Amino acid sequence: MQDSLMRLLQRSYAFDHRWKYEAATPGWSREIWAQFAEIGLLALPFTSENGGLDGTPVDTMIVMEQLGRHITLEPYLSTIVMAGGILRRAASTEQHESISTKVIDGSLIVSLAHTERGTFGSPSRVGTQAVRSGDLWQISGHKSCVLHGDSADLLIISARTSGAPSDAKGITLFAVDPRATNINIQSYALHDGQRASDIQINSVLVPHSALIGCVDDGFRILQSAEYETLAAVCAEAVGVMSELHQMTVDYLKQRKQFGVPIGNFQALQHRAADMYIALEQARSMAMYAAMMSQADDKTAIAQAVSSAKVQIGRSAKLIGEEAVQMFGGIGVTMEFKAGHYFKKLTLLEQFLGHADHHLELLTSGPGLFELE
Amino acid sequence: MELQFNADEIAFREEVRAFIADNLTEEMKQGMLRGGYLIRDHVIEWQRILNKKGWGVPHWPVEWGGAGWSPIKQSIFTEELQLAPAPRPLSFSVYMVGPVIIEFGSECQKKRFLPRIANSDDWWCQGFSEPDAGSDLASLKTNARHEGDYYIVNGQKTWTSYAQYADWIFCLVRTDPTVKKQMGISFLLIDMKTPGITVRPIQTIDGGHEVNEVFFDNVKVPSENLVGEENKGWDYAKFLLSAERVNLARLGVSKERLQRARELAARTPYQGRPLLEHDGFRTKLAALEVELKALEITQLRVLSAEGQSHGVPDPASSILKVKGSELQQATSNLLVQILGPDALRRQDDAFDDWSSMITANYFNWRKVSIFGGSNEIQKTIIAKSILGL
Numbered sequence: 001m002q003d004s005l006m007r008l009l010q011r012s013y014a015f016d017h018r019w020k021y022e023a024a025t026p027g028w029s030r031e032i033w034a035q036f037a038e039i040g041l042l043a044l045p046f047t048s049e050n051g052g053l054d055g056t057p058v059d060t061m062i063v064m065e066q067l068g069r070h071i072t073l074e075p076y077l078s079t080i081v082m083a084g085g086i087l088r089r090a091a092s093t094e095q096h097e098s099i100s101t102k103v104i105d106g107s108l109i110v111s112l113a114h115t116e117r118g119t120f121g122s123p124s125r126v127g128t129q130a131v132r133s134g135d136l137w138q139i140s141g142h143k144s145c146v147l148h149g150d151s152a153d154l155l156i157i158s159a160r161t162s163g164a165p166s167d168a169k170g171i172t173l174f175a176v177d178p179r180a181t182n183i184n185i186q187s188y189a190l191h192d193g194q195r196a197s198d199i200q201i202n203s204v205l206v207p208h209s210a211l212i213g214c215v216d217d218g219f220r221i222l223q224s225a226e227y228e229t230l231a232a233v234c235a236e237a238v239g240v241m242s243e244l245h246q247m248t249v250d251y252l253k254q255r256k257q258f259g260v261p262i263g264n265f266q267a268l269q270h271r272a273a274d275m276y277i278a279l280e281q282a283r284s285m286a287m288y289a290a291m292m293s294q295a296d297d298k299t300a301i302a303q304a305v306s307s308a309k310v311q312i313g314r315s316a317k318l319i320g321e322e323a324v325q326m327f328g329g330i331g332v333t334m335e336f337k338a339g340h341y342f343k344k345l346t347l348l349e350q351f352l353g354h355a356d357h358h359l360e361l362l363t364s365g366p367g368l369f370e371l372e
Numbered sequence: 373m374e375l376q377f378n379a380d381e382i383a384f385r386e387e388v389r390a391f392i393a394d395n396l397t398e399e400m401k402q403g404m405l406r407g408g409y410l411i412r413d414h415v416i417e418w419q420r421i422l423n424k425k426g427w428g429v430p431h432w433p434v435e436w437g438g439a440g441w442s443p444i445k446q447s448i449f450t451e452e453l454q455l456a457p458a459p460r461p462l463s464f465s466v467y468m469v470g471p472v473i474i475e476f477g478s479e480c481q482k483k484r485f486l487p488r489i490a491n492s493d494d495w496w497c498q499g500f501s502e503p504d505a506g507s508d509l510a511s512l513k514t515n516a517r518h519e520g521d522y523y524i525v526n527g528q529k530t531w532t533s534y535a536q537y538a539d540w541i542f543c544l545v546r547t548d549p550t551v552k553k554q555m556g557i558s559f560l561l562i563d564m565k566t567p568g569i570t571v572r573p574i575q576t577i578d579g580g581h582e583v584n585e586v587f588f589d590n591v592k593v594p595s596e597n598l599v600g601e602e603n604k605g606w607d608y609a610k611f612l613l614s615a616e617r618v619n620l621a622r623l624g625v626s627k628e629r630l631q632r633a634r635e636l637a638a639r640t641p642y643q644g645r646p647l648l649e650h651d652g653f654r655t656k657l658a659a660l661e662v663e664l665k666a667l668e669i670t671q672l673r674v675l676s677a678e679g680q681s682h683g684v685p686d687p688a689s690s691i692l693k694v695k696g697s698e699l700q701q702a703t704s705n706l707l708v709q710i711l712g713p714d715a716l717r718r719q720d721d722a723f724d725d726w727s728s729m730i731t732a733n734y735f736n737w738r739k740v741s742i743f744g745g746s747n748e749i750q751k752t753i754i755a756k757s758i759l760g761l
Contacts, residue, residue: 115713117714118641119641120640120641120642120643120712120713121643121644122641122643122644125644144713145714145716145717188717188718189717189718190716190717190718191715191716191718191731191732191735196716196717256504257506257507257508258507258508258511259508262507267748267751268748317705321701321738324738324742325738325741325742325746328506328507328742328746329501329506329531329583329739329742329743331738331742332576332577332735332736332738332742333574333575333576333577334574334576334577334579335574335575339577339735340577342577342735342738343577343735346731346734347716350708350711350712350713350715350716351713351716354709354712356652356653356656356709357642359652360643360652
């Protein structure tokens with residue numbers, strides 16, 4: 001599958017293709033998505049009893065790295081890893097049949113709508129409310145930066161069903177049709193060209209069967225899906241960094257100033273070497289996060305993904321900024337590739353918490369080497 | 373040498389502040405807060421306001437409109453403008469071509485161009501870099517052939533900021549291809565309306581349009597537009613570039629950004645309380661402030677030394693360019709970190725203020741360690757000219 005994916009991306013994801021996908025609705029390629037389905041990419045992390053391929057987080061890591069190399073725009077992370085992560089952990093047999101099957105065949109895009117404005121650092125802070133009346137739930141609230149919210153056929157919305165605004169207990173997940181009246185979706189582009197949405201939910205009614213998992217038990221599922229997503233984001237960033245580093249090294253060999261390739265200058269050689277060190281350190285931590293993300297010990301998982309995200313954030317910043325600097329002017333132009341990889345890295349640094357945030361989480365934990 | 377302002381300098385700073393407060397419009401200020409891109413009409417209007425007051429070109433000799441201020445006062449003035457923030461003066465006009473004309477231009481050129489620069493009647497752009505002549509500027513290929521009373525210019529310039537607004541471009545051109553590369557360069561002033569000039573926009577990664585390519589196809593330039601002597605252009609360029617370095621530290625810009633970082637962190641919740649209350653963040657902010665303070669003192673030292681050496685910038689000005697650009701970039705990144713998840717989105721209407729431009733500005737400001745002589749070139753200057761390596 002890795003080979004088919006590599007061939008597919010090499011064939012259909014050259015830089016000028018990417019421009020076309022980004023410019024057309026829905027901001028990514030449905031054809032590529034269909035081909036992802038064909039080669040089994042969408043089935044990968046699902047269990048075989050739900051029509052999947054029993055892929056491990058390490059398999060996801062390999063895929064995400066490939067996607068990162070081409071800074072793809074398709075909703076793989078949001079639908080397969082994030083929303084898929086929720087489904088894999090909490091969906092009922094009926095929901096797997098009605099939802100997961102369609103996700104796997106490529107006909108259903110699902111997005112997780114959890115984050116709300118102003119809740120950074122407080123993942124259990126959910127202001128969106130769901131109130132039960134008989135067999136129906138009425139949901140109201142606001143969600144921010146829902147990845148691919150505008151192309152989603154289904155939203156998984158987190159809402160508070162009991163407890164105080166920041167309690168971990170009392171959050172429930174609902175499958176909601178985004179085309180329901182009373183849902184207002186405002187979409188925009190992120191800096192890397194991916195689409196995202198802010199979603200206003202005004203007294204939307206859903207049946208009890210729309211619940212994913214148990215009442216009040218959503219946070220545990222959200223958190224564990226988030227760890228899986230963080231590991232995937234780290235792998236994606238490694239793909240972006242590898243490609244950008246390679247581009248930079250190629251440029252150092254080819255660009256001539258003062259009569260020689262600029263790669264002849266030792267000052268630049270050392271910096272390219274520093275970038276390489278940063279890349280390999282990041283790769284190590286992405287592997288660590290992927291391997292740990294299925295551990296039994298929740299604290300160990302949390303520590304692993306946070307430490308990976310710290311390393312990824314730092315390496316991404318160094319490699320992104322240094323690449324642009326060594327490309328010089330063309331590094332900051334829209335028509336040239338490198339700047340887009342830099343922007344993608346900046347995004348991935350900020351996504352699901354930047355390095356400072358994960359350092360903060362680590363400092364309140366037991367210490368990485370205490371666990372051994 | 374004083375590392376603090378004396379009473380006269382403090383009084384002067386108050387005078388400048390009061391003048392800015394009375395004259396800077398809210399619209400101009402908002403324009404600066406949002407972008408950092410020059411807004412053509414604001415730049416022209418503000419330059420004329422300053423010029424009317426006699427502050428349009430304070431660093432020039434008094435006979436051409438200068439204010440006769442000490443280097444320290446000049447830097448106070450610049451910093452106050454940056455802190456306001458007021459529209460940035462068009463550096464290509466007032467800091468680059470103006471001083472070159474004053475130092476090396478003919479009497480006719482001075483009379484013709486300087487008053488128009490001081491009053492922003494002409495918009496100037498800079499034709500230095502070429503696709504294959506960036507850090508290695510002296511290898512430039514755009515050539516000028518002397519024919520009768522004209523130079524015929526052919527070639528291409530790139531990274532030309534605001535060429536889309538420009539009335540004039542000052543160019544380095546090759547007039548003698550047979551000698552050592554630095555020896556065959558001349559400094560020409562070219563009217564942008566001359567037939568044969570084409571401007572092509574370059575879009576930067578933040579989506580903006582600031583830089584351009586400029587193409588010259590048999591462009592006829594009157595010989596009288598040569599500055600100084602033929603084939604001496606490299607000396608004039610070095611004069612211009614070293615003056616530019618001091619100007620690029622932009623301390624006031626970084627200070628103003630740090631101020632905004634505080635403001636933004638005070639209204640950004642993190643883990644349920646304002647980010648500004650978190651020790652980790654405060655440590656980071658304090659560390660940046662220390663670096664900025666150090667640069668401020670270094671700038672005072674460089675400027676006082678310059679006051680004694682009659683306006684010839686010393687190679688230590690490269691320190692100002694390197695650290696100044698690094699700090700501008702560090703403050704722009706700090707703002708991104710404060711935004712956190714909100715940094716992901718492109719500019720949109722969900723924000724009602726300058727914070728929507730933060731990430732775009734971080735992308736755009738990667739340029740400040742590249743332009744004006746990349747930081748690598750500055751470090752080479754330090755190694756060669758100061759350390760003798």
